[in-house]
Amino acid sequence: MTGIPNSREAFYADIKTRNLAPLWESLHSLITPTPKSRCEPAFWRYDDIRDDVLKSGELITAKEAERRVLIMENPGMPGEARITTSLYAGLQLILPGEVAPAHRHTQSALRFVVEGQGAYTAVNGERTTMHEGDFIITPSWTWHDHGNDGDAPMVWLDGLDIPVLQFLDASFVEQWPDDSQPVTRPEGDSLARYGQGLLPVDHDQRGHTSPVFNYPFARTREALATLGRIQDWDACHGAKLRYVNPETGDHAMNTIAAFMQLLPKGFSGETYRATDATVFCAVEGAGETKIGDQTFKWGPRDTFVAPSWAPISHKSLDGEAVLFSFSDRSMQQKLGLWREKRGS
Ligand code: GTQ
Numbered sequence: 565m566t567g568i569p570n571s572r573e574a575f576y577a578d579i580k581t582r583n584l585a586p587l588w589e590s591l592h593s594l595i596t597p598t599p600k601s602r603c604e605p606a607f608w609r610y611d612d613i614r615d616d617v618l619k620s621g622e623l624i625t626a627k628e629a630e631r632r633v634l635i636m637e638n639p640g641m642p643g644e645a646r647i648t649t650s651l652y653a654g655l656q657l658i659l660p661g662e663v664a665p666a667h668r669h670t671q672s673a674l675r676f677v678v679e680g681q682g683a684y685t686a687v688n689g690e691r692t693t694m695h696e697g698d699f700i701i702t703p704s705w706t707w708h709d710h711g712n713d714g715d716a717p718m719v720w721l722d723g724l725d726i727p728v729l730q731f732l733d734a735s736f737v738e739q740w741p742d743d744s745q746p747v748t749r750p751e752g753d754s755l756a757r758y759g760q761g762l763l764p765v766d767h768d769q770r771g772h773t774s775p776v777f778n779y780p781f782a783r784t785r786e787a788l789a790t791l792g793r794i795q796d797w798d799a800c801h802g803a804k805l806r807y808v809n810p811e812t813g814d815h816a817m818n819t820i821a822a823f824m825q826l827l828p829k830g831f832s833g834e835t836y837r838a839t840d841a842t843v844f845c846a847v848e849g850a851g852e853t854k855i856g857d858q859t860f861k862w863g864p865r866d867t868f869v870a871p872s873w874a875p876i877s878h879k880s881l882d883g884e885a886v887l888f889s890f891s892d893r894s895m896q897q898k899l900g901l902w903r904e905k906r907g908s
Pocket of ligand 1: 631633653654656669673708722724
């Protein structure tokens with residue numbers, strides 16, 4: 565042992581030169597009794613940021629930008645392109661006549677349409693027209709391009725697993741040689757084949773992701789309206805549904821789970837916490853959500869984020885309200901890690 569220092573601090577400095585470190589100095593910050601996150605509760609009022617999104621349309625084209633998006637960064641992790649520790653979110657703008665060129669990447673993406681109509685997303689040879697409230701997926705390694713054939717700007721919320729792919733060092737991307745991929749299937753093809761509680765008779769596939777890539781809001785809203793007539797609300801969630809892969813009943817994508825919930829008139833939810841930090845985007849009505857010791861009052865198109873294990877409670881104000889949300893629950897459940905707790 566000659567030459568190795570006897571004091572702890574000198575020992576640490578010495579072993580550092582051989583790429584070693586003492587676990588006992590960091591054990592309790594590495595393995596914590598409950599989740600400790602840099603992710604903070606945060607809120608984006610759409611009216612406060614809509615002009616910024618539209619301004620980006622004057623400064624750069626969708627083609628030059630490839631994807632013209634303002635990233636929604638968690639204030640606890642500035643500069644890291646993440647809204648939670650594991651997920652990325654942003655607001656993407658497509659102006660009339662523009663195309664965001666076709667590419668594919670290992671990152672999975674969801675789009676939640678916030679404002680406008682007449683734009684489309686093409687996925688694997690099929691275009692789908694986007695309407696407010698539609699939930700659209702572009703699973704890992706699927707070709708996708710976006711365009712706007714309408715006459716108004718279109719804005720949607722992007723949710724991607726970029727931080728996860730970064731963590732795994734598993735990022736790949738390819739560009740399609742043209743701006744748009746060829747259209748090989750009529751609009752509505754995948755919804756007809758897979759999205760009606762039916763599957764093609766010889767379909768025997770259980771894929772990683774849903775073969776449905778647009779879950780139209782009109783249908784989701786109708787389901788919630790029917791559930792709105794029942795009275796046995798979940799005390800924490802109101803009526804909450806999750807988007808599924810019809811082949812398996814699993815979440816629509818491997819890494820990202822998405823949900824839509826109805827808070828009935830006069831709803832005052834009980835406290836709930838779960839290990840999936842969650843991004844919420846309000847669709848209809850108004851409400852108030854308490855996250856830890858902060859309270860956010862929201863209306864349509866506002867976005868907010870709740871960290872892992874933060875106590876959350878929702879209230880509807882002035883009538884019923886509809887909330888979209890997404891998180892990494894899909895991934896955590898596959899790993900057997902997801903936990904939830906009701907009550908404070
Ligand atoms: O639409 O493909 O917000 O590749 C970030 C990266 C959107 C997209 C984003 C992307 C996309």
